[in-house]
Amino acid sequence: xxxxxxxxxxxxxxxxxxxxxxxxxxxxxxxxxxxxxxxxxxxxxxxxxxxxxxxxxxxxxxxxxxxxxxxxxxxxxxxxxxxxxxxxxxxxxxxxxxxxxxxxxxxxxxxxxxxxxxxxxxxxxxxxxxxxxxxxxxxxxxxxxxxxxxxxxxxxxxxxxxxxxxxxxxxxxxxxxxxxxxxxxxxxxxxxxxxxxxxxxxxxxxxxxxxxxxxxxxxxxx
Amino acid sequence: xxxxxxxxxxxxxxxxxxxxxxxxxxxxxxxxxxxxxxxxxxxxxxxxxxxxxxxxxxxxxxxxxxxxxxxxxxxxxxxxxxxxxxxxxxxxxxxxxxxxxxxxxxxxxxxxxxxxxxxxxxxxxxxxxxxxxxxxxxxxxxxxxxxxxxxxxxxxxxxxxxxxxxxxxxxxxxxxxxxxxxxxxxxxxxxxxxxxxxxxxxxxxxxxxxxxxxxxxxxxxxxxxxxxxxxxxxxxxxxxxxxxxxxxxxxxxxxxxxxxxxxxxxxxxxxxxxxxxxxxxxxxxxxxxxxxxxxxxxxxxxxxxxxxxxxxxxxxxxxxxxxxxxxxxxxxxxxxxxxxxxxxxxxxxxxxxxxxxxxxxxxxxxxxxxxxxxxxxxxxxxxxxxxxxxxxxxxxxxxxxxxxxxxxxxxxxxxxxxxxxxxxxxxxxxxxxxxxxxxxxxxxxxxxxxxxxxxxxxxxx
Numbered sequence: 001x002x003x004x005x006x007x008x009x010x011x012x013x014x015x016x017x018x019x020x021x022x023x024x025x026x027x028x029x030x031x032x033x034x035x036x037x038x039x040x041x042x043x044x045x046x047x048x049x050x051x052x053x054x055x056x057x058x059x060x061x062x063x064x065x066x067x068x069x070x071x072x073x074x075x076x077x078x079x080x081x082x083x084x085x086x087x088x089x090x091x092x093x094x095x096x097x098x099x100x101x102x103x104x105x106x107x108x109x110x111x112x113x114x115x116x117x118x119x120x121x122x123x124x125x126x127x128x129x130x131x132x133x134x135x136x137x138x139x140x141x142x143x144x145x146x147x148x149x150x151x152x153x154x155x156x157x158x159x160x161x162x163x164x165x166x167x168x169x170x171x172x173x174x175x176x177x178x179x180x181x182x183x184x185x186x187x188x189x190x191x192x193x194x195x196x197x198x199x200x201x202x203x204x205x206x207x208x209x210x211x212x213x214x215x216x217x218x219x220x221x222x
Numbered sequence: 223x224x225x226x227x228x229x230x231x232x233x234x235x236x237x238x239x240x241x242x243x244x245x246x247x248x249x250x251x252x253x254x255x256x257x258x259x260x261x262x263x264x265x266x267x268x269x270x271x272x273x274x275x276x277x278x279x280x281x282x283x284x285x286x287x288x289x290x291x292x293x294x295x296x297x298x299x300x301x302x303x304x305x306x307x308x309x310x311x312x313x314x315x316x317x318x319x320x321x322x323x324x325x326x327x328x329x330x331x332x333x334x335x336x337x338x339x340x341x342x343x344x345x346x347x348x349x350x351x352x353x354x355x356x357x358x359x360x361x362x363x364x365x366x367x368x369x370x371x372x373x374x375x376x377x378x379x380x381x382x383x384x385x386x387x388x389x390x391x392x393x394x395x396x397x398x399x400x401x402x403x404x405x406x407x408x409x410x411x412x413x414x415x416x417x418x419x420x421x422x423x424x425x426x427x428x429x430x431x432x433x434x435x436x437x438x439x440x441x442x443x444x445x446x447x448x449x450x451x452x453x454x455x456x457x458x459x460x461x462x463x464x465x466x467x468x469x470x471x472x473x474x475x476x477x478x479x480x481x482x483x484x485x486x487x488x489x490x491x492x493x494x495x496x497x498x499x500x501x502x503x504x505x506x507x508x509x510x511x512x513x514x515x516x517x518x519x520x521x522x523x524x525x526x527x528x529x530x531x532x533x534x535x536x537x538x539x540x541x542x543x544x545x546x547x548x549x550x551x552x553x554x555x556x557x558x559x560x561x562x563x564x565x566x567x568x569x570x571x572x573x574x575x576x577x578x579x580x581x582x583x584x585x586x587x588x589x590x591x592x593x594x595x596x597x598x599x600x601x602x603x604x605x606x607x608x609x610x611x612x613x614x615x616x617x618x619x620x621x622x623x624x625x626x627x628x629x630x631x632x633x634x635x636x637x638x639x640x641x642x643x644x645x646x647x648x649x650x651x652x653x654x655x656x657x658x659x660x661x662x663x664x665x666x667x668x669x670x671x672x673x674x675x676x677x678x679x680x681x682x683x
């Protein structure tokens with residue numbers, strides 16, 4: 001196996017060069033030294049945290065609707081979808097998403113998540129998923145593959161609606177990293193606002209590859 | 223002397239210089255605004271550098287740990303000594319998976335190894351999907367900036383390009399141009415068999431790779447095709463998952479002035495169950511290509527701490543005037559001037575360490591505090607040492623420096639030489655230095671002479 005040879009050679013070259021480069025003035029730190037305290041962001045109360053989160057969402061160009069209870073959420077979802085002119089909708093396999101979409105069946109064309117082909121996916125106007133976490137500091141949504149099949153629905157359709165519980169809003173990036181690490185998903189996606197590019201004359205365009213519209217349905221504790 | 227020639231060409235291009243001035247100034251302002259709201263920016267820089275230093279001093283151990291954890295999670299890890307080997311590995315994967323169309327998200331390492339050309343030689347079409355990279359691929363050009371590859375092209379030029387290559391109605395509307403690219407690339411994503419991405423950070427303790435982006439093309443590249451190949455330099459590894467926090471604070475703010483880019487994908491191995499979303503296979507290619515050599519000295523080693531934010535480009539007075547192409551390498555600007563000669567050897571890039579005024583602006587903005595001027599000086603010394611044995615200018619130069627040393631070490635000789643120079647209004651030609659700069663004329667009398675003539679007595683009164 002050439003790649004095994006390459007592995008040996010690369011690791012050998014690293015060790016040899018490191019040995020050449022080390023000097024008494026250049027002490028080796030302990031390899032597993034624990035990092036200094038995480039960069040702290042001051043803790044805020046719940047209300048303040050939710051407010052910061054919604055302010056940051058607006059700052060990055062995402063929309064947000066605060067609702068309490070599933071009935072209100074379903075009504076708000078219908079309003080968001082029809083307001084955006086969406087007809088073909090695909091929801092993720094999350095039970096909450098399926099419950100919210102059920103009353104909307106007579107008004108929209110709703111794809112079955114178990115039988116969604118790639119062509120169906122590319123033809124959808126909107127994808128509805130939940131988000132496992134929010135990050136107040138940056139207005140970020142966090143999606144974990146171990147919890148839900150949301151990877152493509154949050155990406156391919158031009159509109160992404162994410163349902164998030166206010167209880168799941170973390171204060172900081174560091175808090176969110178701590179939490180997702182425990183879930184050990186093979187794919188974790190952080191989403192901050194719509195897809196964007198400034199590649200042509202530094203002019204901002206949203207929706208270049210991913211969604212043009214990101215709408216967060218923030219579900220309050222009831 | 224390609225740098226010298228290409229820099230002159232760039233300086234004569236008024237449109238390019240206007241675009242560069244606009245872009246680098248804007249990025250500089252956005253960066254300053256973005257770091258203003260971070261409570262302890264300096265502390266974050268120090269911490270990030272400490273993490274990088276720690277990793278590099280034990281790079282063998284962290285790489286092995288990363289490889290073992292990534293494989294445990296279902297990835298295949300490949301090791302590539304050089305560009306040719308990395309291209310071979312990736313082409314081999316593409317052939318084994320019977321891939322005809324390859325979609326690529328932005329990866330500096332893939333440009334470093336000239337992957338697209340290597341794949342094309344084996345009949346595999348690789349499509350760049352980052353909007354800027356797509357534009358320059360259609361135009362058959364090279365990127366001119368790490369973060370904004372098509373910074374040198376106007377929307378008018380892009381409109382003409384899209385009209386010719388995509389059959390689009392000519393339009394100067396940037397939104398329409400982006401929409402045309404989206405539509406053309408959607409088809410490519412739908413049919414692609416293999417996705418190639420870069421890697422921003424690789425976490426040793428979990429085997430996770432992290433990719434940052436704004437457009438969503440890296441998410442499409444890493445989630446739609448059945449095979450994902452992630453190419454990374456061996457210096458991308460960091461020890462702990464929690465270390466990601468400080469780098470996620472530094473990189474987007476330094477690069478684009480954002481608190482966070484639109485997307486971060488954290489990928490650990492392959493999907494766990496058939497019903498899960500994502501590729502069946504994940505291949506991670508670890509690329510050395512001259513990197514391990516840089517570990518041999520603490521000065522050059524710091525080059526490997528670079529997180530490719532591009533802040534040093536925007537801050538550099540040389541880059542701001544000439545742009546990326548003059549550097550003749552995929553890595554332009556101050557970091558390119560130190561990285562390229564070390565990756566490719568001094569042979570073709572010995573001029574690059576001189577493409578700097580050593581003002582230190584790059585060091586001041588670097589999020590991991592790389593002392594780029596120190597590395598530049600180190601490489602200049604190497605370039606001089608190399609030239610020493612062969613160069614034709616050396617004999618003259620050696621003679622000049624030997625005379626200088628002889629004169630400077632003998633005060634009387636010095637005075638005599640200076641007196642002659644004054645009388646004859648003679649200044650020695652100092653090569654390139656006096657070619658572009660005027661030396662101040664010599665005063666009629668030296669300070670010593672003035673002193674002897676009475677300045678001393680005046681001073682004593």
